[in-house]
Amino acid sequence: MHVDLDAFFAAVEEKNHPEYVGKPIIVGADPKQGKGRGVVSTCNYVAREFGVRSAMPISRAWRLCPHGVYLPVNYELYEQVSTRIMSILRKYADRFEQVGIDEAFLEISQKASSFEEAERIAREIKSAIRDSEGLTCSVGIGPNKLVAKIASDYRKPDGLTVVREDSMKHFLHPLSVEKIWGIGKKTKERLNSMGIRTIGDLSSCDVARLRKQFGSLGEEFHRMSQGIDESDVLEESPPKSFSREHTFQEDTSDKSQIQSTINDLCTDVASQVSRNGFLFRTVTIKIRYEDFETHTRSRTLPFATSNPESLKVTAARLFDPFLPENKRIRLLGVRASSLTKKTKQRILEI
């Protein structure tokens, strides 16, 4: 089973502000009368009627819907609501896998002996979330994660879609290839140019042709187009990296602003690493110029540390050759990876 909370950020805001009900709500960057930088994080269904979508530039949303209610992202609040909902969902699952803040997979093969039983559980989950938080979700039930996820997306909001093994092909074949997890804008375009538009087209395509174009990923696409997915519902796995990045309100070449931003990013990342009890070895910096040209540079240290000074020194060295350009800078980022769990005692190697 896949459970997806409907327009989650916007729905939480709507719940907390009854005066917004019925109005278009757009959660994301500050629109600044159409001059704002950044994107729409989530919008409610009223806003969608105006053509507003997630990930759309906020300036475009402003043009489409100037009278909408624009709100900043209140991540702490959504996190609290999410935590409560996830603990409800967990109770219904043999195994549970949270995906992001607003989605989860539930392995329910033991708790439900049939698809009818699964559907009953889904209805119970939907009313539990409605009763406790006043929010709706869309649920998909299928023979595997792939099909369940596509099914939850099939009817929204407040949907419930059950796809049994015998109707899987019927369900999948007419859908756009983009519905398959891992096929985004670029891959969709490449597939379209090969004459492949629907999942049905993909399934009838020769595997060798897909292999030639996409390598082993092509074989995986072909398997998924048949509804084949062996992946397990996995409980939480440890993080692989911590990062922070910042896009300036206005592109800048001001040295002191750049320096203090790098410093702040490093301080934040180092404290995140420590707070979570990790040490890092690899430092990656990211820089994006005004023309959107983007570079990353990384360096792996011979030792693991959580010292913010080590991060700052390494990051400064990596940034150095990118700073004196005559181009202005749009974004700076810092990432720490190659993480190891900090142990109580570390052995000093001589």
Add this chain to the structure above:
DNA sequence: TCTGGGGTCCTAGGACCC
């Protein structure tokens, strides 16, 4: 249209080791 922020995974090439 003018493009956030926090992540994961994959690929390809190169260095290096046995």
Add this chain to the structure above:
DNA sequence: TCTGGGGTCCTAGGACCC
């Protein structure tokens, strides 16, 4: 003189997800 084969680690970029 013209160069194997297997493996690991590192780096840069890109696609994708929420």
